[in-house]
Amino acid sequence: xxxxxxxxxxxxxxxxxxxxxxxxxxxxxxxxxxxxxxxxxxxxxxxxxxxxxxxxxxxxxxxxxxxxxxxxxxxxxxxxxxxxxxxxxxxxxxxxxxx
Amino acid sequence: xxxxxxxxxxxxxxxxxxxxxxxxxxxxxxxxxxxxxxxxxxxxxxxxxxxxxxxxxxxxxxxxxxxxxxxxxxxxxxxxxxxxxxxxxxxxxxxxxxxxxxxxxxxxxxxxxxxxxxxxxxxxxxxxxxxxxxxxxxxxxxxxxxxxxxxxxxxxxxxxxxxxxxxxxxxxxxxxxxxxxxxxxxxxxxxxxxxxxxxxxxxxxxxxxxxxxxxxxxxxxxxxxxxxxxxxxxxxxxxxxxxxxxxxxxxxxxxxxxxxxxxxxxxxxxxxxxxxxxxxxxxxxxxxxxxxxxxxxxxxxxxxxxxxxxxxxxxxxxxxxxxxxxxxxxxxxxxxxxxxxxxxxxxxxxxxxxxxxxxxxxxxxxxxxxxxxxxxxxxxxxxxxxxxxxxxxxxxxxxxxxxxxxxxxxxxxxxxxxxxxxxxxxxxxxxxxxxxxxxxxxxxxxxxxxxxxxxxxxxxxxxxxxxxxxxxxxxxxxxxxxxxxxxxxxxxxxxxxxxxxxxxxxxxxxxxxxxxxxxxxxxxxxxxxxxxxxxxxxxxxxxxxxxxxxxxxxxxxxxxxxxxxxxxxxxxxxxxxxxxxxxxxxxxxxxxxxxxxxxxxxxxxxxxxxxxxxxxxxxxxxxxxxxx
Numbered sequence: 001x002x003x004x005x006x007x008x009x010x011x012x013x014x015x016x017x018x019x020x021x022x023x024x025x026x027x028x029x030x031x032x033x034x035x036x037x038x039x040x041x042x043x044x045x046x047x048x049x050x051x052x053x054x055x056x057x058x059x060x061x062x063x064x065x066x067x068x069x070x071x072x073x074x075x076x077x078x079x080x081x082x083x084x085x086x087x088x089x090x091x092x093x094x095x096x097x098x099x
Numbered sequence: 100x101x102x103x104x105x106x107x108x109x110x111x112x113x114x115x116x117x118x119x120x121x122x123x124x125x126x127x128x129x130x131x132x133x134x135x136x137x138x139x140x141x142x143x144x145x146x147x148x149x150x151x152x153x154x155x156x157x158x159x160x161x162x163x164x165x166x167x168x169x170x171x172x173x174x175x176x177x178x179x180x181x182x183x184x185x186x187x188x189x190x191x192x193x194x195x196x197x198x199x200x201x202x203x204x205x206x207x208x209x210x211x212x213x214x215x216x217x218x219x220x221x222x223x224x225x226x227x228x229x230x231x232x233x234x235x236x237x238x239x240x241x242x243x244x245x246x247x248x249x250x251x252x253x254x255x256x257x258x259x260x261x262x263x264x265x266x267x268x269x270x271x272x273x274x275x276x277x278x279x280x281x282x283x284x285x286x287x288x289x290x291x292x293x294x295x296x297x298x299x300x301x302x303x304x305x306x307x308x309x310x311x312x313x314x315x316x317x318x319x320x321x322x323x324x325x326x327x328x329x330x331x332x333x334x335x336x337x338x339x340x341x342x343x344x345x346x347x348x349x350x351x352x353x354x355x356x357x358x359x360x361x362x363x364x365x366x367x368x369x370x371x372x373x374x375x376x377x378x379x380x381x382x383x384x385x386x387x388x389x390x391x392x393x394x395x396x397x398x399x400x401x402x403x404x405x406x407x408x409x410x411x412x413x414x415x416x417x418x419x420x421x422x423x424x425x426x427x428x429x430x431x432x433x434x435x436x437x438x439x440x441x442x443x444x445x446x447x448x449x450x451x452x453x454x455x456x457x458x459x460x461x462x463x464x465x466x467x468x469x470x471x472x473x474x475x476x477x478x479x480x481x482x483x484x485x486x487x488x489x490x491x492x493x494x495x496x497x498x499x500x501x502x503x504x505x506x507x508x509x510x511x512x513x514x515x516x517x518x519x520x521x522x523x524x525x526x527x528x529x530x531x532x533x534x535x536x537x538x539x540x541x542x543x544x545x546x547x548x549x550x551x552x553x554x555x556x557x558x559x560x561x562x563x564x565x566x567x568x569x570x571x572x573x574x575x576x577x578x579x580x581x582x583x584x585x586x587x588x589x590x591x592x593x594x595x596x597x598x599x600x601x602x603x604x605x606x607x608x609x610x611x612x613x614x615x616x617x618x619x620x621x622x623x624x625x626x627x628x629x630x631x632x633x634x635x636x637x638x639x640x641x642x643x644x645x646x647x648x649x650x651x652x653x654x655x656x657x658x659x660x661x662x663x664x665x666x667x668x669x670x671x672x673x674x675x676x677x678x679x680x681x682x683x684x685x686x687x688x689x690x691x692x693x694x695x696x697x698x699x700x701x702x703x704x705x706x707x708x709x710x711x712x713x714x715x716x717x718x719x720x721x722x723x724x725x726x727x
Contacts, residue, residue, distance in 0.1 A: 021708045030704070091704040 006047035014040035027079045027089045031072075038068045102189065102243075102307065105171035108158055111151070112188045113173050115198060116241060118148040120234035126227030137223035138216075141230045142209045148237070149202035156195050164592055167192050170243050177246075184304055189243030193593045196440060197240040197370060200447045203572075204362035205233045207565040211455050212354040214561035215462065219352075225265060229358065232258035236363040240370055244305040245294045248374075252290060252335065252367065256283045259364055263351040275347035282344040286334015290371075293327035296320075306374065313377040324378050325385025328371055329392060336368025336422045339395040343651045345419055346403070349411040349468075353458030356411055360418040361451035366443050369422065372429040373436045376594050380432060389430030390516075394523045397423030399649055401530035405537065406645030408634060409468045410457045413538055414450070417494070420527060421446050427524060428509045435512045436594035437587050441580060442505035445493065449502055449573040452490035455566045459483040460542060462562070463555040470538065471632050475547035479555045482563040484543050486570035491539050493573040495532040495616050501577030508581070510612055514601040521601070525615055532619030540627050548632040 013036055020033025042061045049057025083089050105112060122144035126137045133140065159167045168191035176186040190198075209229055216222040235254025242248040264276025298304060300320055301312035313321060332338065337345035345365070349356055359365060372379060372389060379386050397420050404416025425442050428435035461468060463480060477484040493500035496507065506528060514521030549555070557563065580586040587596050601608060644650060699710070 018708075018712050022705055022712065025705075030708075 003047045003051045007044055010040045010044040010047070013037075013043065025090045025092050027082070027091050030091055031075055031079065034075075035068065035072075038064055101165065102168040102170045102191070103166060105169040105190070108155055109169040109190055110171055112155075112169070112171050112190045112241060115148050115152055115155075115202075116188075116234055116237045118144045118151070118234075119230040119237065123227050123231035123234055126223055126230065130223050130227070134223050138209075138213050138226045141226035142206065142213070145202060145209050145230060145233055146206045148233070149199070149206050152195065152198040152202050155190065156199060159190075159192070159195060164588065167592065181302065182298075184244060184246050186247060187243040187305070188241045189306065190241060191593050192589050193370075193373065193440065194240050196444065196590070197366070198237060200366075200444050201233060201236050201240070201362045204447050204451050204569065205229070205236075205358060207569055208354050208358045208362070208451065208455070211357075211458070211562050211565040212352075214559040215354055215458055216352065217559075221265075225262075225352070228258055228261045228265065229354075232262065232358060232363055236367070239367055243307075244303075245290075245297060245309070246304040248371075249287075249290060249294060252331075253287065255335070255364055255367060256280060256287065259283075259348070259355075259359055262355040262358075263348045265351055265355065269350065271347075272350040275344075275350040279344040279348050282341050283334050286331045286341055286368075289327045289330030289334065293324050293331065296324050296327065300324075309375075310377040313381050316381060318382060318384075321378055321382035322385050325375075325382050326388060328375055328378065329385065329389055332368030332371050332389075332426065333392055334368075335371075336365045336426065337396075337419050338368065338392050338422060338426055339399060340651075342396060342400070342419055343648065343655055346407075346412050346415045346648055349409070349415055353411065353454060353461060356415070357451050357454035357458070360415070360454060361447045365418060365422050366425075366447070369425045369429055369439055369443050372426065373440060373594055376433070376436055379430075380595070386430050386432055390427055390520060391430075393423045393425070393427030393430055394520065394527075395423070396420065397427060397527040398523065398530070399423075401527055401534060402641070402645045403648055405530065405534035406642050408470050410460065410470050410473070410538065410542065411454075411468055413470070413534065414453055414457060417531070417534065418450060420531065421450065421494070424506065424509055424524065424527065427520070428512060431512050431516045431520075432597075433595040434515060434597045434599050435509065437590045437596050438505060438508040438512055440590060440594075441577075441586055442502075442509055444580065445501035445505045445573070445577050448569055448576055449490040449493035449500075452486050452566055452569045452573050453494070455562070455569065456483050456487035456490065459558040459562055459566065460555075462558050464549065464553050467550060467553070470541040471630060471634065472548050472550050472553075473542045474545040474549070474630070475543075476555055477543040480557050482557060482567065486563075486566040487543070488539070489570040489574050491535050493577070495535050495620070496528060496612065497616070499574075499578050501573050501575070504577035504581045507609060507612060508599070511601045511605060511608060512599040514603065514608065515599040518602065525612065528612060529615040529619040532616040533623045536620045536623035537627055540623065541630060545627070545630050548630065 017033045017036030017038075017040060020036065021030050024030055024033065042064050045057040045061045045064070047057075049055060049061075079089060086093060119141075122141050126133055126141060130137070168189065170187055170189050173186040173188060175183070177184040209226065212222075212225065212229065216225055219225065232255065235251050235258050237251070239248055239251030239255060242251060260276050260280040263279050264273050266272045267276075294304060297309055297312075300316065301308050303309070303312075330341075334341045348359060351359075379389065400416045400419030400421075400423055402416075404413045404420060407413040407416060421442070425439040425446070428439035428442065459480065460473065460476060460483060463476070463483075464473065467473075489500065493502040496503040498504075510521060510524050510528065513524040590596070603611075647653065
C-alpha cells in the first residue's frame with residue numbers, strides 16, 4: 001500500500017488547521033483548527049504504521065488522542081472563563097500577557 | 100641585665116595600668132550616673148597608680164643594681180603556630196622612671212583640670228579621656244614586647260585624638276585632631292613595619308629576644324629597623340618631618356597640651372629609641388639619622404617658637420625643640436641615652452609648669468592666646484608668674500634649676516661626639532634662651548596691652564597648687580637626679596652608659612653655655628623694649644617663614660597632599676570610566692538587545708502561532724537543505 005495519498009491528505013488537513021489557527025479570531029474555531037492539526041498528525045502516524053507494518057505509529061496516535069482529550073478539557077475551561085469575564089471569545093482581545 | 104620573674108609587690112605591675120583604665124571605663128560607660136564624682140574618681144585612680152609606682156620604686160631601690168628588672172606574664176595573649184605573644188609587663192629602671200613621671204605629672208594635670216574645666220559641661224568625659232591617656236602611656240612603657248608596646252602606642256594616639264578634638268563643635272579643633280591622627284598614622288606605619296621586620300628576622304617580638312638577636316645581626320638589618328623606628332619616633336614625638344601636627348594640637352584644652360607635651364605622647368618616641376638601644380648600638384648610620392632628625396627639629400622648633408604670637412604655639416615650638424634635644428642625645432648612643440631620659444624627666448616638669456601657667460594666663464584673660472595682648476601680669480598673677488619663672492629658668496638652663504643639669508650633660512655628650520653636633524646643640528640652647536625670654540617679657544614684664552573688658556585675676560587654688568608642686572620639681576629635680584651620678588648609675592644596667600669625653604673641660608663648657616644663654620636673654624631684652632599690640636607685617640623673611648611653621652604645612656601640601664589628590668582623582672576617573680564603563684556597557688547592551696526582542700511579545704495568540712509555524716517551516720527547510 002502506498003502511503004502517498006494519505007500523507008498528502010494529512011498535510012492538506014494540517015495546513016488547513018494551521019491556517020485556521022493563524023487566521024481566525026474566534027477562540028472556539030482556533031481550537032477546532034488545532035484538533036484538525038492533531039488529527040492530521042494522527043492520520044500520518046497511522047498510515048506510516050501501516051506502511052512499515054508495525055504498531056509504533058498506532059500507539060503514538062493513541063497518545064496524541066489522550067493528550068488531545070486533556071487539552072480540550074483545559075482549553076475549553078480557559079475559553080469559558082475568558083468568555084465569562086470579557087463577554088467575547090475573540091483571541092485578539094485579551095492581549096494582556098505581554099511586556 | 101637579667102630580668103627576673105616578678106615576685107612580691109612586682110606581681111601587681113598590671114595594676115598600674117589597670118587603675119587608670121578602670122577609671123576611663125567607668126567614666127566613659129557610666130558617664131551620666133557618675134557625672135558629679137567623675138573628676139574626683141579620675142584623680143583618685145591616677146594618684147593611686149602613682150602611689151603604687153612609688154612603692155615599687157622604693158622596693159626596687161633596696162635591691163642590687165643588676166636585679167632591678169622584673170617581668171610578669173599576665174596572660175598568654177596570642178598563640179598561633181610559631182607565634183607566641185604574651186601579655187607581659189616589664190618593670191625595670193627605665194620603665195619605673197617613666198611610670199613615676201607619667202603618673203605624677205599626669206595626676207597634677209588632673210588636679211589642675213578640676214579648676215580649668217570647672218565650667219565645661221562635658222568635664223566628666225574629659226577626665227575619662229585623661230585617664231585613658233595615662234593608661235595607654237603606662238601600657239606603652241611597661242610592655243615587655245614590641246607588639247604590646249604598639250597597643251599602648253595606638254592607645255596614646257587614640258586618646259590624643261579624642262582630647263585634641265575635645266571641643267568637637269569647634270571646626271579648627273576637629274581638624275587639628277584629625278591632622279594629629281593622620282600624621283601619627285605615618286609614624287605608626289613605620290613602627291608596624293619595624294615590628295614585622297623584627298618578627299621576620301628574630302621570630303619574636305619581645306625586647307629580650309630582639310636584644311639577643313641584635314648581637315650578631317647584619318648591618319643592613321639594624322639600619323632598616325633603626326630607620327623604621329626613627330620614623331615611628333618622629334611621628335609620635337613631632338620631629339622633622341612629621342612635626343606638623345604638634346602646633347595644631349594646641350586646639351585642645353590647655354591641660355591636654357600640658358599632658359601631651361610633658362608626660363605622655365611626645366616622650367614616647369624618645370622612650371622607643373632608648374628602649375631599642377641594642378638596635379641603634381648596632382648601626383652607626385641609624386644613629387646618625389637620629390642625630391640629624393634631632394638637630395633639625397631642635398633648630399626648627401626654636402625658630403618657630405621665636406616667631407609665634409600665640410603663647411601655646413610658641414610653647415609647642417619649644418617642645419619640638421626640646422624633644423629634638425632628647426632625640427639628638429639618644430642618637431649619640433650609650434653616651435647619650437641616660438641624658439636623653441634625664442632631660443625628658445626635667446622637661447616633663449618645667450614644660451608642664453609652663454603649659455599650666457599659660458592656661459592660667461588664658462583663664463585670666465578670657466581665653467586670649469595672643470601674647471601681644473598680654474603684658475603686666477607679673478603683679479596680678481603672683482603664683483602663676485613665680486612658677487612660670489621657675490619653669491623659664493629651668494628651660495633656659497640657669498643653675499641650679501633642673502634644665503641646667505640635663506642640658507649641660509647633653510651638650511657635653513654632643514661635644515664628645517663631634518664638634519659640629521655640639522655647636523648645633525649650643526646654638527639651640529641660645530635660641531631657647533631668646534624665645535623663652537621673649538615669652539616672659541611679652542606675657543608678664545612688659546606694660547599691659549589688654550583687650551577691652553579683660554580683668555586679669557589669679558586662678559583658683561586647684562590650678563595654682565599643681566603649678567607650685569611642679570615648679571618645686573622643676574627647681575630641684577635636676578640637682579636631685581644628678582647628685583653623685585645617681586641617675587646614670589640607676590639607668591646604666593638597662594641602657595648602658597659611657598662617660599662623655601668632650602674636647603673641652605666641663606667647666607669651660609658650662610661657662611660657654613651660660614655665655615650663649617646670657618647672649619640670647621640679653622638680645623631678647625634688647626629686641627623687645629617695645630611691643631606693638633598688632634602684628635607688624637614688614638618683617639624679615641625668616642620671621643615670615645617661621646610664622647608659617649617654616650612652610651611645613653605648605654611643603655606637606657605641595658609634596659604630598661596635592662599629588663595624592665591627583666592620584667585619587669585619577670583613580671576615581673579610572674574607576675568611573677574604565678571599570679564602571681565596562682559594567683555599564685555590558686548592561687546597556689543587554690538592555691538594548693532585550694528592548695529589540697520584547698517587540699516580538701505582542702500578547703496576540705495568533706502571532707505566536709505564526710511564529711511557531713514559521714519557525715517549524717524554517718527548521719524543516721534548513722533540514723531539507725542539509726539533506727541535499
